[in-house]
């Protein structure tokens with residue numbers, strides 16, 4: 149039986165709200181503090197500020213144990229203070245810790261001992277700096293634990309409640325035991341270690357997941373040249389129990405708020421410490437090029453893209469989220485616009501109107517593909533599984549599908565009358581496709 153504690157959470161983003169909601173589900177009392185008034189007002193009114201399956205239900209079910217505030221002073225009686233603020237990249241690729249420092253500035257000064265728990269992803273060595281900063285502020289009764297978070301957007305609640313492991317890094321074993329007890333009710337291996345190792349576990353995990361994706365993408369690119377099918381290759385390789393099938397799907401590359409910044413932060417951390425992390429440099433470069441290969445594939449079929457209309461299907465960096473941070477769709481769409489193409493986008497939940505000002509965001513897939521010279525699948529939304537339909541073919545100016553997620557059956561797409569090009573799969577013949585209307589007509593329609 150969980151002993152109920154009171155905890156404060158800094159940050160009402162993906163990690164903060166999932167952490168708060170799930171700890172409330174485990175029986176704790178939670179106060180979530182953010183600095184954005186609209187965000188707190190929305191939460192107080194029962195509205196989630198972003199799309200995340202199951203989270204609205206968890207927050208509603210536990211509303212009596214969760215409150216939301218702008219006032220950090222309300223966290224003064226909390227037993228643990230979870231830091232879940234953003235740590236975006238700086239121009240140099242290092243992690244920007246300014247939001248972490250601002251949370252430290254806001255720590256309430258109380259009489260009781262509190263434990264500061266770092267869930268934000270931070271560079272190795274941050275724990276040491278935070279401890280020094282706490283001492284410099286005279287907050288000697290505040291303990292420190294690193295407890296990195298491994299949830300994935302789209303499945304965040306499930307991931308939090310059923311994690312593969314919980315990592316707890318602490319200098320003081322009592323602080324570690326306290327944080328471990330907060331999770332009682334969740335059955336999973338606990339990795340207890342020092343703070344620096346806990347910080348490194350998170351960075352290394354994300355770097356390795358990204359490496360797997362860049363690796364299979366490189367295999368896919370070679371498959372295209374030598375006539376192999378990466379889907380079969382990935383299946384055959386992934387069934388090896390030493391390797392496993394996860395994060396081994398070829399596509400247009402990884403995105404999201406974490407991989408890019410964490411891989412870059414680890415590379416910079418190594419560089420700042422005097423070590424050139426060659427492998428990660430390649431992992432990042434492969435990912436950048438992978439997004440751009442879509443443009444080359446379109447040009448192979450359509451020639452110059454100026455004046456062509458391209459439907460970009462799926463904007464979120466992955467399905468079941470509306471998160472656009474570092475989404476491949478933004479790079480692909482921006483490249484298309486730079487080439488002079490007209491870009492029509494569609495996504496069931498993400499809104500990219502602000503970020504892609506030159507593109508037209510459509511409400512339906514059919515609207516997006518109407519009069520298009522090609523449709524590019526960028527996010528593997530279920531709604532796109534039926535894309536190779538008669539209705540879509542009739543709506544398009546040219547029946548070309550570039551499947552950036554290998555979502556469709558190539559044979560079925562071709563039988564339905566489409567020229568089809570996936571990633572690491574045999575492509576349709578390289579002929580320039582016939583046009584069914586004048587380009588000018590289509591651009592203006």
Ligand SMILES: NC(=O)c1ccc[n+]([C@@H]2O[C@H](COP(=O)([O-])OP(=O)(O)OC[C@H]3O[C@@H](n4cnc5c(N)ncnc54)[C@H](O)[C@@H]3O)[C@@H](O)[C@H]2O)c1
Pocket residue numbers: 158159160161162163164181182183184187232233234235247250251252254267268269270297298299300301405406
């Ligand atoms: N999103 C993920 O999938 C994920 C998964 C694992 C780890 N992480 C890490 O967790 C951290 C948070 O990520 P996120 O996606 O939840 O970020 P987010 O941008 O969605 O949310 C951060 C929130 O913190 C708030 N904030 C900033 N300064 C604050 C302060 N002083 N006090 C209170 N609130 C403050 C912001 O207003 C924002 O609402 C990052 O370090 C990220 O790398 C994220």
